[in-house]
Amino acid sequence: MRNYYKYLLILPGVLFLTIFMLVPIGMTIISTFFPNEAAADTSNYASLFRDSYFLEILWTTLRVSIVTTIICMVIGFPTAYFIARMSAKMKAVLLILTIFPLLTSPVVRSFSWMVIIGRNGLVNEALMGIGIIQEPLEILYTPTAVIIGLVHLFLPLTIITLVGVMESIESDLLTAAASLGASRVGVFTKVVLPLCVPGLVIGGILVFVGSFTAYTTPALLGGQQRVLSTLLYQNANTLNDWHMASILAAIMIVVTFIVITCMNLLANKLNPRR
Amino acid sequence: MREKHIGLGIFTFLVFVFLLGPLVIISVTSFEQGTVLRFPPESFSLEWYKNIFEVSGFLETFKVSIYLSLAGNLLALLIGIPAAYALNRFDFKGKALLEGIFVSPIIIPGIVLGFTFLRFFITYYQLPIYAGLFIGHTVIMLPFIIRVVSSSLANFDFSIEEAAVSLGASRIGTFFKVVLPNIKSGIIAGVLIAFLESFNNVDISVFMTGPGVSTLPIEMLTYVQNYFDPTIAALSVVLMVITALFMFFVERLLGLSYFTKR
Numbered sequence: 001m002r003n004y005y006k007y008l009l010i011l012p013g014v015l016f017l018t019i020f021m022l023v024p025i026g027m028t029i030i031s032t033f034f035p036n037e038a039a040a041d042t043s044n045y046a047s048l049f050r051d052s053y054f055l056e057i058l059w060t061t062l063r064v065s066i067v068t069t070i071i072c073m074v075i076g077f078p079t080a081y082f083i084a085r086m087s088a089k090m091k092a093v094l095l096i097l098t099i100f101p102l103l104t105s106p107v108v109r110s111f112s113w114m115v116i117i118g119r120n121g122l123v124n125e126a127l128m129g130i131g132i133i134q135e136p137l138e139i140l141y142t143p144t145a146v147i148i149g150l151v152h153l154f155l156p157l158t159i160i161t162l163v164g165v166m167e168s169i170e171s172d173l174l175t176a177a178a179s180l181g182a183s184r185v186g187v188f189t190k191v192v193l194p195l196c197v198p199g200l201v202i203g204g205i206l207v208f209v210g211s212f213t214a215y216t217t218p219a220l221l222g223g224q225q226r227v228l229s230t231l232l233y234q235n236a237n238t239l240n241d242w243h244m245a246s247i248l249a250a251i252m253i254v255v256t257f258i259v260i261t262c263m264n265l266l267a268n269k270l271n272p273r274r
Numbered sequence: 275m276r277e278k279h280i281g282l283g284i285f286t287f288l289v290f291v292f293l294l295g296p297l298v299i300i301s302v303t304s305f306e307q308g309t310v311l312r313f314p315p316e317s318f319s320l321e322w323y324k325n326i327f328e329v330s331g332f333l334e335t336f337k338v339s340i341y342l343s344l345a346g347n348l349l350a351l352l353i354g355i356p357a358a359y360a361l362n363r364f365d366f367k368g369k370a371l372l373e374g375i376f377v378s379p380i381i382i383p384g385i386v387l388g389f390t391f392l393r394f395f396i397t398y399y400q401l402p403i404y405a406g407l408f409i410g411h412t413v414i415m416l417p418f419i420i421r422v423v424s425s426s427l428a429n430f431d432f433s434i435e436e437a438a439v440s441l442g443a444s445r446i447g448t449f450f451k452v453v454l455p456n457i458k459s460g461i462i463a464g465v466l467i468a469f470l471e472s473f474n475n476v477d478i479s480v481f482m483t484g485p486g487v488s489t490l491p492i493e494m495l496t497y498v499q500n501y502f503d504p505t506i507a508a509l510s511v512v513l514m515v516i517t518a519l520f521m522f523f524v525e526r527l528l529g530l531s532y533f534t535k536r
Contacts, residue, residue, distance in 0.1 A: 078285055
């Protein structure tokens with residue numbers, strides 16, 4: 001009796017996600033291995049990876065995601081370190097200021113950058129006003145604009161993840177290291193940093209996967225510069241090439257799962273507590 | 275030792291300028307009177323706030339987004355609370371796999387979910403667009419409900435439940451009278467978080483708009499791609515106020531630790 005009861009509670013959720021998520025996703029991936037009956041289209045994985053237009057977009061997407069991840073880590077780490085060492089009250093204020101943009105609509109956040117780096121935006125107005133440049137800089141609708149937008153999108157996530165990790169480091173550990181003669185720099189590099197490595201790896205996965213698959217930011221700030229997600233959308237909605245869109249979807253899922261699996265293994269391996 | 279902190283402090287300050295500056299700038303430009311976004315604004319007016327109501331799509335899709343979030347939340351609660359309860363209360367075979375399935379809507383890229391929903395819900399299952407939007411939004415809300423409710427249940431002492439049952443209360447009665455009141459704040463916080471997740475969603479909704487069917491973020495996205503006036507800035511301010519209120523309540527219910535724990 002008890003056995004049925006517990007499965008009964010979980011059944012609606014499992015059925016719901018199976019019918020409305022697992023089956024659609026599974027069928028979409030399977031369909032990519034069969035040629036499209038709608039004749040005209042002959043795209044498959046082999047031809048796709050020889051197509052220079054696709055390879056260029058794939059490369060741009062990877063480059064943008066990697067650069068975004070690195071910038072988020074480099075900026076986020078010291079910021080999180082500073083926040084984690086603040087008094088409880090100050091820490092709460094800074095965390096609230098970090099979480100607020102995280103919860104704000106991505107459309108709003110991308111739009112704010114259009115106002116700043118647009119052709120007639122603040123940056124250009126200011127630079128031309130002082131006379132540093134004569135012609136407006138073309139920042140909006142370039143990969144650089146997408147990177148700026150993505151860093152703005154994912155930096156809050158990076159910071160709060162790292163603050164969480166740093167808070168879990170017992171202060172006794174730092175006191176012990178210091179009392180045993182470690183310098184301030186020594187405590188940081190020999191104790192704090194190694195303990196943060198798993199957090200950095202996990203934060204890194206979140207930012208990389210998020211940037212690799214983000215749609216709103218490249219759609220608004222990238223202009224004609226496509227990335228995988230905007231290419232998928234274009235194929236699905238504008239070109240009506242669902243076979244191609246399915247292939248792109250499958251590539252995104254596979255990359256996401258490979259990255260997450262590898263990084264999880266790596267995070268476990270690098271964890272000095274093990 | 276002190277000086278090092280000052281350097282780091284300045285660095286952190288600049289990071290916050292980067293994070294919040296753009297939001298402050300659009301808030302300020304929303305009060306500009308002219309048709310061009312200017313900073314600092316040269317005049318003050320609430321004209322663009324009025325314009326939010328005059329652009330036909332915004333009010334309409336605002337309602338759609340709210341209904342969608344509420345309806346999706348309701349279904350996600352009905353499915354999610356029993357699942358979260360079972361996952362925390364009992365041990366069974368394949369538990370890790372089930373937990374994996376329940377968080378997978380967060381891991382699978384949103385744009386991929388959106389496309390497969392379009393392909394299957396609308397074309398294959400022949401659902402109307404609104405039904406597709408409703409189910410799609412429920413899928414992405416479910417993990418947030420399950421996560422927040424699970425963390426509330428993790429703090430709940432199930433021996434209280436056993437005591438009620440051994441004193442003769444029915445299992446279902448015990449759930450509603452003993453368990454549910456104890457995880458109430460977790461449920462409310464879960465609803466708020468899931469609401470924002472759905473209300474701000476672009477990746478799924480963008481595939482399921484049709485003639486006369488759209489959500490607020492999609493309407494804004496289309497507007498921004500075609501026009502460039504302070505209406506969107508004004509609307510952004512309205513959304514930021516809503517976000518701030520939601521955040522305030524979540525903080526009250528769960529504390530900031532909800533956000534920092536992974």
